[in-house]
Amino acid sequence: MASWLKSARIYAHPRVLGIAFLGFSAGLPFLLVFSTLSAWLTDYGISRSTIGFFSWIGITYSIKVFWAPVVDRLRLPVLGRWLGQRRSWMLLAQLGIAAGLLGMAYTDPAADLTAVALFGLLVAFASATQDITIDAYRIEAVEEERQAAMAASYIFGYRLALLVAGAGALYIAEFASWQIAYICMALAVIVGVVTTLTIAEPEKNLAIATAALEERVLAFSMSRAHWPDSLRRVGEWFLRAVVCPFIDFFERNGWFAFLLLGVIGLYRISDITMGVMAIPFYLDLGFSKSEIASIVKVFGFGMTLVGAAVGGMVVVRFGLERILLVGAILVALTNLLFAVMASFPADEFLLMLVISADNFSGGLANVVFIAFLSSLTNRAYTATQYALFSSLMTLPGKFIGGYAGVMVDAFGYSSFFTYAAALGIPAIVLIMVLTKLARPAAITLAPSGADALREDRRS
Numbered sequence: 001m002a003s004w005l006k007s008a009r010i011y012a013h014p015r016v017l018g019i020a021f022l023g024f025s026a027g028l029p030f031l032l033v034f035s036t037l038s039a040w041l042t043d044y045g046i047s048r049s050t051i052g053f054f055s056w057i058g059i060t061y062s063i064k065v066f067w068a069p070v071v072d073r074l075r076l077p078v079l080g081r082w083l084g085q086r087r088s089w090m091l092l093a094q095l096g097i098a099a100g101l102l103g104m105a106y107t108d109p110a111a112d113l114t115a116v117a118l119f120g121l122l123v124a125f126a127s128a129t130q131d132i133t134i135d136a137y138r139i140e141a142v143e144e145e146r147q148a149a150m151a152a153s154y155i156f157g158y159r160l161a162l163l164v165a166g167a168g169a170l171y172i173a174e175f176a177s178w179q180i181a182y183i184c185m186a187l188a189v190i191v192g193v194v195t196t197l198t199i200a201e202p203e204k205n206l207a208i209a210t211a212a213l214e215e216r217v218l219a220f221s222m223s224r225a226h227w228p229d230s231l232r233r234v235g236e237w238f239l240r241a242v243v244c245p246f247i248d249f250f251e252r253n254g255w256f257a258f259l260l261l262g263v264i265g266l267y268r269i270s271d272i273t274m275g276v277m278a279i280p281f282y283l284d285l286g287f288s289k290s291e292i293a294s295i296v297k298v299f300g301f302g303m304t305l306v307g308a309a310v311g312g313m314v315v316v317r318f319g320l321e322r323i324l325l326v327g328a329i330l331v332a333l334t335n336l337l338f339a340v341m342a343s344f345p346a347d348e349f350l351l352m353l354v355i356s357a358d359n360f361s362g363g364l365a366n367v368v369f370i371a372f373l374s375s376l377t378n379r380a381y382t383a384t385q386y387a388l389f390s391s392l393m394t395l396p397g398k399f400i401g402g403y404a405g406v407m408v409d410a411f412g413y414s415s416f417f418t419y420a421a422a423l424g425i426p427a428i429v430l431i432m433v434l435t436k437l438a439r440p441a442a443i444t445l446a447p448s449g450a451d452a453l454r455e456d457r458r459s
Helices: 002-012 014-032 035-043 048-062 068-073 079-083 085-105 113-141 144-175 178-188 190-198 208-222 229-253 256-266 269-275 278-285 289-318 320-341 348-375 379-401 404-411 413-422 425-437 449-454
Strands: none
Touching: 014 035, 014 085, 014 113, 014 144, 014 178, 014 190, 035 048, 035 144, 035 278, 048 113, 048 379, 048 404, 068 113, 068 229, 068 379, 079 085, 085 113, 085 178, 085 190, 113 144, 113 379, 144 178, 144 289, 144 348, 178 190, 208 229, 229 256, 229 379, 256 379, 256 425, 269 320, 269 379, 269 413, 278 289, 278 320, 278 404, 289 320, 289 348, 320 348, 320 413, 320 425, 348 379, 404 413
């Protein structure tokens, strides 16, 4: 019992507590361009196939790696001097999210569906940019033994935001209107703005091994280029910001990097694909928006927090690899419960059972997976490398999820959820291979700061 209490005390660290507010800021926009938007479009009679294609807006989150080097290394002219590298980009992104949500609020989907899509794209782009900066801050703010707790605290705030953007928006839409719901969500962005203005900019140190890598790459590349000074400076920036993060990852992990990338790309494909049709499924089954808000969002929120808290503690006690496998198995199995529920009429008790299992497993799996991704990141390139990992994490599921509505129309919900569960099998197999072959250096934090002065993991 004492060891469990010791594990739980890690959540009392100030920065572990503070990341919850940034988690809220990160989670708020997500459902507003995903399942809450699906509910809004369903209410307006938009076809399920069209709603499925709307999920492609979320691909923006999966391609953020393309502009992550800019966020990682480019200092904003005015905000950068005032707030620092991380916080300035956070604030700019939050202002973009608020503007996009207000644009959606004042657009009628029945009259101008294209405008809804464009404003949704603005929200997704700004939100993905915010994610880049928050992920970098989360990794840079504390040492490696607190990363799982940081992930759990982040998920607490993130899920609280999902509750607001999910259940809160549904309640407001039920008793007021969708316009009022999205205006309220735009106002909630102030939580992130206040947090950004009050937290301290994290320290960022370039490890000796990383600095040596950059000098090697520059010496090899620039010695062969006879460019004017202006182009030479651009070339050096590009090599440091874009090329070196990728060279660093493959140099540290060798061929093992491909196995790691395979796990990253497949781990969440099952639940992301399933999630596109979750809200339409509840509505088509006969549940009201208020029932969905109460059970799926409010009650489900509590179960997610339990799963996240347990995930943070079991990683401390049992290690990352084993719990990573447990999370993948649980997520795939709980998707099968939705296939079972599709065979019965709407029943609140059955819905509570399914949501309990699904959200607990999702909370646990997300914590361990975020800690896993963080462990692979060199803190000299936190924004770029983590954006690569998180982009790869969501891209397959987002792409396949675009066809979710087509599959439901063709084969029904039960077959669709069974298919979504089967998508989790490759990830389970790869994690078993990863656990069997893993080298200690591959699943621990990359060298950074003072730790890098004592150890070069490439040796």
